Amino acid sequence: MAGADADRPTREISGVKKKVVKKETGLGLANRKAENFGEWYSELVVRADMIDYYEISGCYILLPWAMSIWKVMQDFFDAEITKMKVEACYFPIFVPDYFLQKEKDHIEGFAPEVAWVTKAGGTDLEAPIAIRPTSETVMYPYYSKKIRGHRDLPKKFNQWSNVVRWEFSNPMPFIRSREFLWQEGHSAFATKEEADVEVLEILELYRRIYEEYLAVPVIKGKKSELEKFAGGLYTTSVEAFVPNTGRGIQGATSHCLGQNFAKMFEITFEDEKGEKAMVWQNSWAYSTRTIGVMVMVHGDDKGLVLPPKVASIQVIVIPVPYKDADSQGIFDACYATVNTLCEAGIRAKSDSRNNYSPGWKYSHWELKGVPLRIEIGPLDLANKQVRAVRRDKVEKIDIPRDDLVNQVKDMLHSIQQNLFNVAKQKRDACIQVVHTWDEFVEALSQRKMILAPWCDEEAVELEVKARTKGEIGAAKTLCSPFDQPELPGGTKCFASSKPAKKWTYWGRSY
Missing domain, CATH: 3.30.110.30 (C-terminal domain of ProRS)
Incomplete structure (x- = not known):
């Protein structure tokens, strides 16, 4: 509304004021995305409270702001694979050496990255034990034991777990770390045709995670023989691209393993004709790398830019009282706004801390990437409205309180779609x-x-x-x-x- 800015001295001189706010708050990033991408990324994931560094190089503490994103993706994926009759399970993190040695081609692909346990206390172990880099060799002895006839098939297991790959060069939070979280699915079928179908079904779920949730465009395709999963028949993947670095990034993979592991681990079954046959297998996984890709693609010089679908806080509500304003009325309006939004299924929160200025709070929540900011000042209170500010672009709109939910939902949908559209335009231009x-x-x-x-x-x-x-x-x-x-x-x-x-x-x- 015209004249609504009269009660907002902190918003007036946008160009100059922005610099003053950064100086006062200390929240601005020291590095610029276009000038020093690596330093910008490393600074951002720490300053935005996504990770903290740990005493062991290449290992990171994943904080709630990042884990909440992982949880949204996990909930989506679990619901979808449950429809596909995939069952949840968990297998140990430790792998006997002789399990790994059963599949030479497979382990050769991971050998340089395998971490080994060689001692228990001060005593040397009789034989070293590997920490899983992936779980084919952990799970398939069980499959061999439990699959006997065609009625035992298909067998579809998925576990949410951590793996260790002892990277020695260029560790990077989320993108390339020595320990990371992922899901890994392992399926066994009676026929190759069934396996082929599942490979693509899972790959489509990975596309949806990237494009529908993270707003990151990806390309579905098949890996070359040189780049496929070691020991597998063929590998499909979703590939993302980071325009600022000119580098592609493998977003997730869905592999048809063929019968190679079935031969090594003797996973056979009696078919409907009473004849002995080997199973056809798949494995598929995506990891916390997804979060890093999202940060790289959408982040800017102010901080994170979170797609609404994965943001743990979709709307932050900030009171803007000053001088002789009705501060209590403004705070009450903020709480009421949050309650209204939450009741409508929107993840909203009010920042009512009185030891920080509104300007500091704006910068803080911009750094953390919250999709939509709502401000309520004296004139908003008088006019029964709120001011909404989008994180993805410089756009402000005054919303009548009686149409709050509808307009906020529309704005969140628009932000989600705009992030994808902009990312796709940038990717396609490259x-x-x-x-x-x-x-x-x-x-x-x-x-x-x-x-x-x-x-x-x-x-x-x-x-x-x-x-x-x-x-x-x-x-x-x-x-x-x-x-x-x-x-x-x-x-x-x-x-x-x-x-x-x-x-x-x-x-x-x-």
Whole structure:
């Protein structure tokens, strides 16, 4: 409403006042996303109370502001896989050495990262015990024992757990850490056709987590033979992209393991004809890496920008009393606003602390990424309205109290959609289609996500890695998208000039 700013001296001189507030509050980030992305990210996840550092390098304390996001995704995913008849379970974190050695190809992919327990107190263990980097070798001896006939199939288990992968280079909160949280599903079927169906069903759930909850666009596709899960038949993934760094990031994976693990762990069953057969298996997982991807894609120089669907506080209500205003009336209006929103299923909270100024509170909740801020001052009280301020863009609107719930719901929906749309526009602007090696090198130097025709040969992929190796990492295949553009006859591979078989995304990655 016109004239509503008359009672808001803290909002008046937006350009200059912003600098003054940051100086007074000390809440501004020291690093800028566009100038020093790595330092900006590391500073942000700490300042926004998502993590704290721990005494062991590469291990982090996940704080409630981050865990609440994980819980929202967990609740969604649990509900969906329950519809698919997946059962919850938990297997031990410790893995006997001889379990790991049963599957040589599989463990080779994890060998450098496996952490071992070698002592109990001051006594050396008779044999070292591994801490799980993943749970195929932990769970499949049980499958071998319990699966006997076709009526025991399908068997679908999922566990929410932690794993340890002793990364030695460039640990990064959420993205690459030595211990992280994840879900891992493990299924066994009588036929490959059943396994193939589940692989894609799970992958679609991962797409929904990223796009519908985290507002991060992803590409669904198949990994190359070189990049697939060690010991598996084929790997599908959802791939995200971080425009500021020009790096792709594997968001989640759904693997068809084929019968390789069934052979190693003797997981057989008697089929309907009374004949002995081996099961077909899948494994699938996503981790707390999802949170890091969200921060990288949406965060700005003020702090986090949380999509409403995953924000533990969707609306923060801040009283703006001053001078001789009816402070108690303003505080009462804030509490009533919170109650009204909460009763409507909106996650709202009032910041009524009297030892901080409204300006400090604005900066604090912007840093933490709360999607919508509601301010109530004397004129709002008199006019029976509230002022709403969006976190995702500079936009303020005065809302009549009698239409509060409807307009807030609409705004939260709009914020969620806008975050996805903006992220997709930025991601799409970074995709470069190339046909030749020279175009590929130029696009790579511009930090693009590259779509190129490829002959699908492992030797060529290795050569591309070797030719692009440098201080900031080599280029690699990200995935071959399921949504394949037309490939005209006679199209040649960008790297080998051999006949191209498919379009594949390439780039540097985390």
